[in-house]
Amino acid sequence: MKLIGPFKQIVTLRNLPLRGKLSDEQLEIIENGGILIKDEKIEEVGNFEELKSKNQISEIENIEGEQICLPAFTDSHTHICFGGNRANDFAMRNAGKTYLEIAENGGGIWSSVQHTRKASEEELLKTILERINSLISQGITTIEIKSGYGLDVENELKMLRVIQKAQTFTKATLVPTCLSAHLKPRDFEGSSQEYLQYILDEILPKVKEENLAKRIDIFIEKSAFLPEESKEFLLKAKELGFEITVHADQFTSGSSKIAVEVGAKSADHLEATIDEDIEFLAQSETVATALPGASLGLGEKFTPARKILDAGGILAIASDWNPGSAPMGNLITQASILATFEKLSTAEVLAGITFRSAFALSLEDRGTLEKGKKADFVTFKTDNFQNVLYQQGSLKADSVYINGDQFKQ
Numbered sequence: 001m002k003l004i005g006p007f008k009q010i011v012t013l014r015n016l017p018l019r020g021k022l023s024d025e026q027l028e029i030i031e032n033g034g035i036l037i038k039d040e041k042i043e044e045v046g047n048f049e050e051l052k053s054k055n056q057i058s059e060i061e062n063i064e065g066e067q068i069c070l071p072a073f074t075d076s077h078t079h080i081c082f083g084g085n086r087a088n089d090f091a092m093r094n095a096g097k098t099y100l101e102i103a104e105n106g107g108g109i110w111s112s113v114q115h116t117r118k119a120s121e122e123e124l125l126k127t128i129l130e131r132i133n134s135l136i137s138q139g140i141t142t143i144e145i146k147s148g149y150g151l152d153v154e155n156e157l158k159m160l161r162v163i164q165k166a167q168t169f170t171k172a173t174l175v176p177t178c179l180s181a182h183l184k185p186r187d188f189e190g191s192s193q194e195y196l197q198y199i200l201d202e203i204l205p206k207v208k209e210e211n212l213a214k215r216i217d218i219f220i221e222k223s224a225f226l227p228e229e230s231k232e233f234l235l236k237a238k239e240l241g242f243e244i245t246v247h248a249d250q251f252t253s254g255s256s257k258i259a260v261e262v263g264a265k266s267a268d269h270l271e272a273t274i275d276e277d278i279e280f281l282a283q284s285e286t287v288a289t290a291l292p293g294a295s296l297g298l299g300e301k302f303t304p305a306r307k308i309l310d311a312g313g314i315l316a317i318a319s320d321w322n323p324g325s326a327p328m329g330n331l332i333t334q335a336s337i338l339a340t341f342e343k344l345s346t347a348e349v350l351a352g353i354t355f356r357s358a359f360a361l362s363l364e365d366r367g368t369l370e371k372g373k374k375a376d377f378v379t380f381k382t383d384n385f386q387n388v389l390y391q392q393g394s395l396k397a398d399s400v401y402i403n404g405d406q407f408k409q
């Protein structure tokens with residue numbers, strides 16, 4: 001057994017409820033703590049000296065100076081497999097152009113599709129690994145990654161194969177999601193309903209055959225897919241055995257309701273969710289995922305995270321890292337800014353990027369520091385855990401541990 005410590009503070013996040021509001025008084029903070037590790041899992045968390053004296057320790061990893069330790073983070077919504085960039089979209093938006101004007105001028109999702117289609121598997125693999133390493137260096141060890149910039153059989157499978165290949169090069173856990181229903185591609189001859197049928201007939205069977213993803217996503221929005229056709233599609237995909245997540249209520253309301261009705265694991269975005277639908281969502285098992293990076297990238301309002309928590313919902317916070325709406329890719333900065341605007345407690349933010357976001361991915365083996373959980377954690381050189389959010393991302397993670405081993409780039 002290996003003992004790591006002593007840490008000035010360990011914030012365990014254990015014994016916190018899966019849903020609803022949290023106050024910082026509910027946080028368990030172990031001073032002068034240690035983490036005992038056995039077979040890549042946490043054996044015990046407690047006082048460092050006590051753990052040392054009462055156990056047969058084969059190895060001690062000493063922590064120098066004052067550091068605090070948190071469970072590693074889960075980013076449950078990203079689009080980090082893409083070619084090209086959309087800096088010009090960003091500049092045009094800030095110059096006052098509308099979404100439609102930008103799309104007509106060669107920007108928008110379709111422009112990322114063209115760049116991603118052009119990129120070789122090797123090129124995509126190289127950039128995805130760089131982005132994965134950037135996320136790991138922030139303390140994120142579980143990363144959901146969507147397809148959705150291929151939008152035909154060949155290119156959607158190419159993206160998902162790249163994500164599968166990336167998994168063989170990284171110790172982080174990658175969770176692939178098939179987002180072929182991101183947009184009807186311009187070169188598809190047929191209606192959006194026919195395109196959704198094409199996904200069901202031509203893409204999903206192959207995704208299953210090659211075991212490329214267990215989850216699917218759809219963008220329900222005026223510019224993408226309509227509520228009724230989306231619901232039908234989701235129910236059919238569910239019959240095929242896929243778990244469901246939805247890009248819901250980003251600009252117009254109504255789709256988070258569908259997400260709940262079809263039993264989605266999560267409904268993400270929710271910037272436009274109306275009060276009645278917040279109640280409905282909050283009473284369900286569907287995780288409500290705020291994506292503050294998209295609000296910051298677009299200059300739009302934030303997800304009503306406070307209302308969701310007060311209504312008893314399960315709130316996760318993810319980066320949505322993508323070339324269009326959320327190019328930043330820094331989860332701590334985004335989550336701490338969301339906290340200032342939505343008045344979230346430190347406990348609510350930390351829960352939202354750890355065990356609650358892991359639950360959105362059906363990964364209940366991580367996100368808290370307690371016996372039996374995956375030994376993924378992150379340390380910061382500071383004497384108080386509050387500094388992590390207070391410094392809004394400028395306090396960088398010091399060490400990241402995956403399965404009890406320190407991660408080295």
Ligand code: NIG
Pocket residue numbers: 079108109112219247250294320322323324325326
């Ligand atoms: O989550 N809203 C739809 N999809 C992405 C944006 C993708 C893009 O603009 O490339 C999002 O914000």
Ligand code: FE
Pocket residue numbers: 077078079247320322
């Ligand atoms: Fe997204």
